[in-house]
Amino acid sequence: MKPYYWESDHGNFGDDLNLWLWDFLLPGFRDVHSDVLLVGVGTVLNKELLPDSGRKLVLGSGFGYGTLPDMSNLEVWDIRSVRGPLTAQKVGVDESLGIIDPAVMVAEMPEFQHLSKIHKKSYVPHWESAIAGVWSEVCATVGINYIDPRGEAKEVISAIARSELIIAESMHGAILADAFRVPWVAVSTSRNINSFKWNDWAGTLGVTYKPRHVPVSSRAEAIMKGSRFWGVEFEAPQAAVVEPAAGPQTSDGEVLVRQADTTRKSGLRLAAKQVLAVRSALALWQASRAEPQLSTDRALSERKERFLSVLDGVRRDYF
Template structure:
């Protein structure tokens, strides 16, 4: 058996944790049933991703993009549980199988127990925001720790665990924060953030997805997400009109290295243009956070562990 996950070319810790989480939860799973794909953490129940990939064991995956594959053949699909009731309804299985996102189980791993709190507030953006935005600089301006979701998954998760508050545009930033009992505030920079998957998970733990809106931090980010930047609207994925070989990832003309003064001015100009983002993020850091109840989290984890017991009996 091998784990399936969506691999971002930029890296995304919420997907990358599949590479080692299942070795903790289902020890020895890789040595059995080579014909089976373990479909776990991620919004991966998609026709484009999974159709024609052989026998699949679904453990906590979610729907959210594109269309579902035909999952009616029990010889091809063994659906033990999904992320939440919204996915269960879409798939056509009983709502009771919409248990929780398996990423909550990371908090039970020995290496993450008793991590000391050394950071007051951290921001975990969506990976698209990290690719095209100026969020590291924005966070530095307001004294918030920046956690890049494209980093090594284990290090990203440890940074979440050692924080006292998480501001999350990344859904798995909120999921891991909640699992570590770290209060969190949801934010969103554009309509491209998928509310279906957030609500799917949130409904399992009795929390509410009500993101605070934060403006994008750069023109490139607006172009990627199809939103507005300083009153100018862009279509999603819109390319710059000038020669891209002469542009940096903000869609602006690059400055030669031997012109440090101009580079410094350009950096200052970018930070000035990101001022609305900076203010909104600072305000989000002072908002009332959420946290599921200990009872709700424990109950969902217990149900998921019961599912794993069944998988061990049938597969291991």
């Protein structure tokens, strides 16, 4: 088998964990049934993403974007479980197959056991917010640890597990926090966020998705999301500004002066960004003081047991 996952050009830990999670859950799966695609963690039940040909084994995937592929041919589609009841309804299978997002099983891996807490509060933005926003600066302003979702997946997950509280715009930030028994608060920087996938997962554990609104942190982020920034609505990117070419360097002294000037301007730009992001900082600070959520130990354990039963069936039928 070969694991399928959506590969972001920028990296996204919630998708990238497919590269190694299944080797833990189903050791040896790569050596059997080379014609089968294992469709696992991610919102990937999308006609535009999955190949038309070849057999698919669906283990915990979710729907949320685009159009579902035709999954009626049981000789091609072996649907053992999906992310939650909403995906099950969309796909047309029994809601009992909407078990859990398999990412919760990461917490069972030995390398993530018994990690000490080193962060009081951490923020995990959506990967799009990380690209265009200035969230590391915002977090620094209010004393919150910043976790970049584009980082190496195991490092991101370890940082989540080592936190005492997670503020999550990233859905898998909340999923992994809950799996590690770290209380979490959901936030959103966009009113247009797709809440379907969040509610799909939340419905499996008895938690609710009611994100606190946090304003975008920069003009670039507002442009990317078609959002409002300091009273200005943005819909489309503006033309890039072309910087003039640097002139010849006539002396070492002039080079040093220019370097100092560049450093000064960079400092001023950073200060300006921090001032403009003050609304984001305040909202994020308020979110960090809000009442967090956490599913019950019983609910999480029951869902894990059901998913482990699914894996037992896969081993029996494919190995």
